[in-house]
Amino acid sequence: MDAALIPEGVKRCSFPKFMLGIAIVGAVLLWGVYAMLLCWFKGLNQTNMNDYYGFALWIWADLAVIAIGGGAFFTGLLKYIFKIDELKNIINFAVIIGFICYSSALLILAIDIGQPLRGWFIFWHANVHSMLTEVAFCLSCYFAVLTIEFIPNILENRQLNKVPFFHHLAHNMHGTMAIFAATGAFLSFFHQGSLGGVAGVLYGRPFAFREGLLIWPWTFFLFTWSAAAFGPCFTLLVTRITEAVAGKKLVKDNVVHLLAKISGWMIVTYIIAKIIDTIYWATVTAPGLGFKMSHFYTNNGFYGYWILIAEIIVCGVIPGLLLINKTTRENPTLRLVAITLGVIGVCLNRWVMVLQVVAVPVMPFDTWALYIPSWQEVATTILPVAYGIILIAVTYRYLPVFPQEVELNQPTAQES
C-alpha cells in the first residue's frame, strides 16, 4: 500500500499491522495531549506541584531527556570532528533520537511554565545571569541544528529523493554537516552544563550548591560530561529495542562495540569526577554551611541513602566497568544490562538534582516535603515517549535510517 515510500531493498511489516501499532501508541499520545490541554486551560493547579515543589516531575523529565539525548551531539562530535567513520552507520539514528528528546524537552517546558503565552519573555527580556536563560537559548539553537541534521535523512526518502532539488540539497547538506556537528557540540556543551548550573548555583539550597570555576559550578561540567557519557548508552539502548521490535539486525556489532567502549570510558571518567565532587561537597561545602551529610538524607523511603548508592555505584561504576571491559562489553546481555543501568543512572542523577534539592528542609525548623505527581503530570510526561515511538516507527519505515540494514539482511537463497 505504502510500498512506494519504503526504502529500496528492505523489508517492512504490512501497512495494517504498522497502523495498528501506531494506533495503540497514538491512544497514549492522545491521553497525554488531553492532560496537556487541561494544564494549559485550567492552569497548573492540575498538577501536584506546590510552593515547596516549584520544580518537579516535568523539570526532571526535561533534564533527563536532554541528558539521554546527548548521544546525538556526542556521536556527531565523534563522527564529524574526530572522524570516527564507523559511527556514520548509527549517526542518523542518534540524530533522530536527539531530535525527539529535544523537541520533547521544549514541549514539556511549554506546559511547565505558568504563562505559556509569555514564554518568549525569556528571550526578549533575558537575564544573562540566569542559567535558565542560557539553557533556553542553547536549547532552542541546538534544536534548530538537530532539525538541520535531520533534514537530509528525511530527504533521502525514496519519493522525496526523486525531486532533484531535494536530492541535491540532501547531498550538499551531508557535505556541510561537519559545521553543524561542531556548532551542535559547542551549544550542547553549554546547555548541558547550564542545566547542571541550574542546580549548582542555588546557594540558598545547600544540597544543590557547588563551588566551581568562574561563574560555572562543578555541576556544570559534571552534567555535560554525564550527558556525553550516558547519551550513547541511550542511543544503543533504543537501537537494541528497535532491532528487537523489527526482529533483525540494523547496526553491525563493531559499530555498537565501538560506541559502547567510548561510552564506557566516558562513564568511568565521569563517575570518578562525580565521586570526588560528592566527597568534597559532603566534607567541605555543606559542613561549611552548617550541614552534616546526614541532614540531606532521610529514612522516609523517598530520599534515603539508597538513592546515592544506586546513582553512583549501581548505575555508575558498574555500567562503566562492564563497558570498558572487552569481554563483558561484547556480551550482548551484559552490554544490555550496562547501557540500561547507565540510562537509569543519569536519570536518577537528574531526579536527585531537581527533586531532592527542594525536598530537603533548609531552615532548621522546616520539614521534609514529599510529592506524588498527579495523573496529568504523568500523562504529559509519557506523551513525549509515545510521540518518540511513533516518530521512530515512521522514520524507520520510510527513511534509510540504518545504512547497514540492507547489507545485514540479504535475502537468502531459499527466499529468492
Next chain:
Amino acid sequence: MIQDKIAHKFGMVIDLDKCTGCGSCTVSCMSENNVPFKEDESDKKDSITWMRVYRLTNGKPFPDAQIVYLPRPCQHCGGTGDHGHSPCVSVCPATATDYGYDTGIVSQIYTRCFGCRYCMVSCPYHARYFNWWDPVWPEGMEKYLSPNVSPRMRGVVEKCSFCYHRYQLAREKAYVDGVDEIAEAAYQTACTTACPAAAITFGDLNNPAHKVHQIVKPDPHPDPMNPGVVGKSRNPKVFRLLERLGTNPKVYYMSEREWVRKLGDSYLEGEWEKVKNIYGSASQ
C-alpha cells in the same frame, strides 16, 4: 530629587519575645496587598501568605516544652557580599524580579513573570508563592481590593514587597511637600503598623537615626569568618535566618532566649558554642 540621595536599605527587626503569634501581621498584609484566599487554605504548601508565622518549639518534653512564633516576610536578601545578587534575582530568566539598589528591596513584577518558578526553588525561606489558581473573591468582595497593589493573575509568582506602594505614596507626599527625606514614620509596612505587640520595627538600616539601625547595629564589614556575609548584627540578641548561606537578609530577629537564636541557622556539633558570642567583626 529623592532618588539622587544616598541609597536606602530598608529592613526590619522582629522581637520574637514580643511576638504573640496572633496573626495580625499576616492578615494585615493579605488585606493590604490583595492576597487571594481559597475555601480550603489548610494545605500550607499551597496557601499564599506573604507574611507567614512559623511555630517553633524547643523540642523538650512536658513540662519543659516552649513555643516561640517567628513571622517570616520576604527577607529581601542582598545576596552574597550584599551585592544585590539575591538567590532569586540572580536566577530569574526574564528579569521579572530585580534588586532595587536605591532601597534594597527585591521586586516582583507579576506581568513580567512567566511562571517558571526557578526563583521559588532558589529561595530557602519559602517566601515566594505561585498562583496555582485564578484569584477568585466571593461575590461582591472584590469591592474591597486596593488599587495600590495590582491583583495577580494565575500562573505567576508573588511575594512580600515591603509594601513598596507605601514607599511610593510617601515619596509622592514628599514631592508635593518639597522635602528631600522621607520621615521614618512616613513609610512603614502594613505588618509593622498592625502588630498589636509592636514586635516589628521597620526602617532604613543605613540611617543611624532610624530605630531599626539602632537595634540591629549592622556591621558594615564582611564577617571575617565568612566573607560573603555582610551586615551581621552587632547586637548579641539579634540574628538572621540562615545567615551562613550568605543570602544577607534584611530581616533581623531578636530574642533573649538562646534556643531561639540557635534555631536561626544550622550548626554542626559544638559550632554554636563557638560562634554564639561573636557578633560582627567589630566585636572581635
Next chain:
Amino acid sequence: MSEIENKTEHGSMDGATACAAGDPKNDTGLGLGVIFFIVAFLICFLSGWLLFPKLLYSKHEQPFNFDHVLHVEEAGSCDACHFLREDGTFSGIPKMVSCLECHTDEPMGDTPDELIFAREYVAKEREVPWFVYAKQPDCVFFSHAAHINAAGMDCKTCHGPIGETRTSRPYEENRLTGYSRDIWGKNIWGIKKNSWDRMKMNDCAKCHEQETGHKGYCFQCHK
C-alpha cells in the same frame, strides 16, 4: 558503501530523467503556482498592513465633545482641573465636583455638547464616563508628582498638545488587550515621531536613562 553515497552517485541522473519526464505539465503548474503565490502574497501582505489594524482596534466616541482650548482660556492652566492632591496623588480626569465649581445644570454657553453635559450628567448627578486616552494598565504605577514637581516636566511631553484641541478624537481600544491605542502608538509598527506618540515602558525607560542616568528599577513604575 553506504546507501547515502549510493544515491549521490546516481542521484543526479535520476533527477534529470524525472524532470525530462514531467517538463510541460510542470511548467504550467509551476506558472500557475507562481500566480497563485503572488496573488495570495499580495492579499495577505496588504490586509496585514491595512485591514489588520482596523480590525484590531474598536473605536469609541467620547460621551460628548470637549473643547480644551475653551476651558484652558477660562481656567488658565491644565492643573486647574488636572491637579495633584494634597497627599501627592494625581486627580486625573476631573470628577463632577470640580466641574461644578464653574458649571451648573444650566449651560453657560450655547454649544450642544454643554447641553448634553448639563442635561445628562449635571442634572442627573452622574459622573461623565470619559475614555482616558493615556490610560495605563493596572500593573503600572505612575507618579505625576515625581514628574511635575521633582522633574519639572510639562504635560505636553507625554500627553501632547491635547490642551490645544477643540474636539475630542475617538478613543481607540485594542480588542485583545483592552489598552488605549495611545500606549502602542498610532503607527502599527509603533514608530514614533513625537515624544508623546507612544507610552510603552521603553519610552519611560529611555527618558529615565537620559535624565537620571538609569532606566530605573522595576518597582519604580510597577505595582
Next chain:
Amino acid sequence: MKVDRRSFLGLGLGAVAGIAISPVGAKLTDDLSIWTQNWPWTPVPPDGEITYDHSVCSLCPGTCGITVRKIDGRPVKVEGRDTYPVNNGGACLHGIAGLQYLYDPSRVRTPLRKINTRFVPVSWEDALSLVADRLGELREKQTPEALACITDTDQGSVAGLFKHFMAAFGSPNLLTMPDLESWLAKAAETLHGSGHTLGFDLDHADFVLSFGAGLIDGWGSPVACFKAVAGRKQRDAKLIQFEPRLSNTAAAADKWIPVNPGTEADLALAMCGVLLRENLFEPEFADGFKGGFMRFNAMVQEKYPVEAVADLTGVPAVIIEETAIAFAKAKMPVALPGKGRGDGAQSLKEFAAVHTLNCLVGNINKKGGTFVRQNTDYLDFPYPVQDAVARKGMAAPRQAASVQELTARINQSGESELKVLMVYNANPCYSLNDPSSIRTAFEKIPFKVCFSSFMDETAMVSDVILPISTFLERMEDVPSKAGFAGSVVGLAKPVVNPVFDTRSPGDAVIQIARALGGTLSQSFGWRNYEACLEEVAAGIWDDLIRQGYAVLLNPFPAEPVTTDFAFLAENPETIQPAGEYEFTLIPIDNIGITTTVPASSPFAIKTVSDRIIKGQDMFVEINPQTASGLKDGGFVTLTTPAGSARVRVDFNDGIMPGVIGMVKGLGHRFDNKYVAGKGVNVNDLISPVIEPGSGTDAAFGVKAGISRA
C-alpha cells in the same frame, strides 16, 4: 492550465510570506502576552482619592478604635486607630479582616421569613408587622412574660433599647450570653454588692497571676492585653500562668505552672489560705472586709490545706506557697480569673476565689491594681411607659438566670411557657455547651425572631430573620468592658452604606415598638436610633462626635470598697469535669478562631495552623506520654458522656498528660465554605452543668475517652 498540487503550494507559501512580512505576527505575539497580563476575569480595583474614617470595632468585647482607609468612598483597609485610648494603634486580625464581613457569603441580605422549613425573602415592612402581630397577641392575651429576649451583652444603647422594650412590653425574661464581662460583674456583685464590675490595670501591674486567662489568646480586650504582655520587658513585670496546657499566653509568660483542669478555684483558695495564715493580707483594705471574713478564713484553713490542694491540682505545695507569697509581696499584683477568653462556661466560685486574692493583698483601685467600680452608666433612658399589662408581666417571676437554665426548663416542661423569643447578635445554638439541646428547646418556642447579620445556626432555627447592618455600616455606642482598666465609650460610625437591605438593630426595635402602638410607641418616641442615641447619651455626645470616643473614668475609681465573703465562706462545690473516662477534654481558645458572633473571616481561618485544621478535619492536642497506641496525626474517636467525634491527634509536648485540648469555634454548620464544615464543635461534646451560685453553666471541661478510628 490546470490547478494542481503546486498551485496550492504556491497559494499557501504566498499567504505565509505575505503575513510574515506584515506586522501581524509581531503585534499579535505582543498583544497575546499583554492579554494574559490583563485577563478580564482578574479584577482591577478602581483608583481614586484616599480618605480615612475613624470608627470603633465591635466584633468582640475588645472595642478597639479603628481607622478605615477608603478610595473614593470605597473602604479598602481596616487598621487600628492610633491614640485610641483602648488599643493605641494596632488591631487584631479579626478587626483588620473586618471588610470581609461586609461581603461574607453567609450575610443575610434581606428580611427572611420561614415558611415550612424554607426561608423566603420579605420586605422590612412585612417582616416588622409580622413580628409586631405575634407580640401583640401576647399582650392581648395578657401574657407579655411569654416573651423572652437574648442579647450578646447588656452594655450599650442597643442592649439598652432591648431592655427598654422588654420593660415597656412587660417581660422580665431578658437574658444575656455569658461573656467575660458578665462573669466579672457576677464576681464583683458577689463580693462587693450589685452594680459593680471589675477592671484590671495590666499596663502597670508588675506581677500578674493568671488562672488560665488567655491574655494573648483573646481574653478581655485583646489588643490592650497584647500590649500589656509585650510591654512587660520594659517595666520588668512578671506574668505567672496557671494552665493545663502551654497556651500562647503560657509560652509568653515568665513562668508556666501546669494545673489540673477544673481545680483553679481550689488553687486560688489554697493561696488565700497561705496569705491569711502568713498574715500577708493588707490590713488597711481589710477594714472593708465583712460578711463572714472569719468564717471564710476558717473554711480555707480547714478545707484547703496546701498539701491536699497540691495533690488535687498537681501543683507542688512549695510552688503554691512561693507563688502566693511572691504575689503578696509584689508592689502591684493582679490575679486574673477567666480561662481562655473568659467567656462561655466559667465558674463563679473560681472568679470569686481568684478575685479574693486581689482583695486580700488590697491592691484595689490603685495604679497597677484591680479596679472595683460602679457599672459606668453613661446612658440615660427615660423610664418606659408601662400599662397594666406590662406591670403585671414585669411582676411575674423571671424564668431563668441564664440561657441554659431557660432551655433546660423548656426541655423539661411539656409545652413551652415562652411563646416568642427574640435573639440579638448571639448564636446560642452554637456557642453554648450542648447546642443541640438548645436547638430542641428553641424548636418548642412557637415564634422566634433573630436580629442577625449572618445566617448562623441560631438564625437558621428562627421563624423571622431581621438582617442587621454590620459594625461598619451603622452607628452605635461601644463601651469598653471585659476587664479593661479604663472606661471608654467609642462611637462606631457607618463607614459605608449598607451593602444589603439591612437596618440598624436599634431602628428595628424602635419600629417594632411603634408597630405595637399604645404604651410601647409612647415609650419609643424617637425618630430613629441615631436620635435615640443622641438623646440617651447626651452627656457624652459632644465628645463622641468630636473625637469619636469619650473617657468616662480617669484614672481610676475612688469610692471605698467593701468585700463580702459570705458566698465563699459557704464553700460552694467546685464543678468538676463530668464523666467516667480516663482523659479530661478541655476547650482551647485560639486567637484566630472566633467562638461567638460572627464566625471567623476567610483571612482569619487562613492563619490557622494545619495542626488545627487540615481539610475538613480538626486536630486535638494530646501529650505523647499518654497517647499510647495512637499515632501522631492519626484519626481517633473522641467519646464523652455527651457524644463522640472523629478527629485527628496532634502529639503536643505542651499539654498535661491525661488532658486533651480541643479548639473552640469550629464545626459550624451554615452556608459558608470558608469557615463552616471544618472540624467539630467542641460544645457538642460537653453537657452543661448549672453552677448553683451563678445559675449559669460552669462545665468548662469534660471527661473523655479516646480510641483509634
